[in-house]
Amino acid sequence: MIGNDRNAPRGGDRDRDRDRGDRDGGGRGGAGGDDEKRGGRGFGRKKVCRFCAEKNAKVDFKDQSTLKYFVTERGKIIPRRISGNCAKHQREIATAIKRARGLAMLPYNAMVG
Amino acid sequence: MAETQAAKRLREYETIFLVKPDLTDDNVDKLKERVRGIVGREGGKVLRFTVWGKKKTLYPIAKQPRAIYVHASYLGHTKLVAEVERNLRNFDEVTRFLSVKLADEVDPETRPVLEDVKLAGDVEETRPGAAPVERVAAEDIPESADEEATEEA
Numbered sequence: 081m082i083g084n085d086r087n088a089p090r091g092g093d094r095d096r097d098r099d100r101g102d103r104d105g106g107g108r109g110g111a112g113g114d115d116e117k118r119g120g121r122g123f124g125r126k127k128v129c130r131f132c133a134e135k136n137a138k139v140d141f142k143d144q145s146t147l148k149y150f151v152t153e154r155g156k157i158i159p160r161r162i163s164g165n166c167a168k169h170q171r172e173i174a175t176a177i178k179r180a181r182g183l184a185m186l187p188y189n190a191m192v193g
Numbered sequence: 194m195a196e197t198q199a200a201k202r203l204r205e206y207e208t209i210f211l212v213k214p215d216l217t218d219d220n221v222d223k224l225k226e227r228v229r230g231i232v233g234r235e236g237g238k239v240l241r242f243t244v245w246g247k248k249k250t251l252y253p254i255a256k257q258p259r260a261i262y263v264h265a266s267y268l269g270h271t272k273l274v275a276e277v278e279r280n281l282r283n284f285d286e287v288t289r290f291l292s293v294k295l296a297d298e299v300d301p302e303t304r305p306v307l308e309d310v311k312l313a314g315d316v317e318e319t320r321p322g323a324a325p326v327e328r329v330a331a332e333d334i335p336e337s338a339d340e341e342a343t344e345e346a
Contacts, residue, residue, distance in 0.1 A: 141293075142209070142264075183209060183291055184250035184260065 127164025246314020
């Protein structure tokens, strides 16, 4: 829809080394503790920040199709606890959405129904 | 030596501006050239203009449901951006604009000037019925149309 050169090569070359690296670099101190808690309750799966998982994916306010995933039908920004973004990328997403709203590429408030 | 090198380094910016949808292509080109002139005058370098075409806006802007999006990426200093924005504010046709810094300390020599791009926009999508109906009509009555043409001639 929108020309976005930087996102063109989507990396399909995931390997375990990088996954491990991301976890180390993510700075999630209580990762082990979280897992144990989740194990105790027995719900859900670990959400991964898609911008950390895919190195080539960048947050871009011009990329309407990507930003759509982080906005509700009504146009509200989806919280991190639901989207699974890491803090850094959630911040970037939030600014990108706000910029896109200013240019009428995303709605401030969309009517439903 | 180091100082002169540092002075040559520029920042990379992008500016997107929205233009009223009733503007013709020529007028959009003229607007582009004016912006290009400003950037050149202030010691910057235009890398590329991309006209995204007429797109539907998600809320009315300047009482219009559509707008022409123009994207410009260029190198320059802070004063250049201020000057470009001041001018955009003065152009009546420009309804919105947004400037974002993309990179610090870019050597202008390393960045080539790219050709301007023009995208179609999504005017066709908003009126899906119009184009196919015309096409079908043309296919159905080619002979009769020819006959009419000859009769008229």
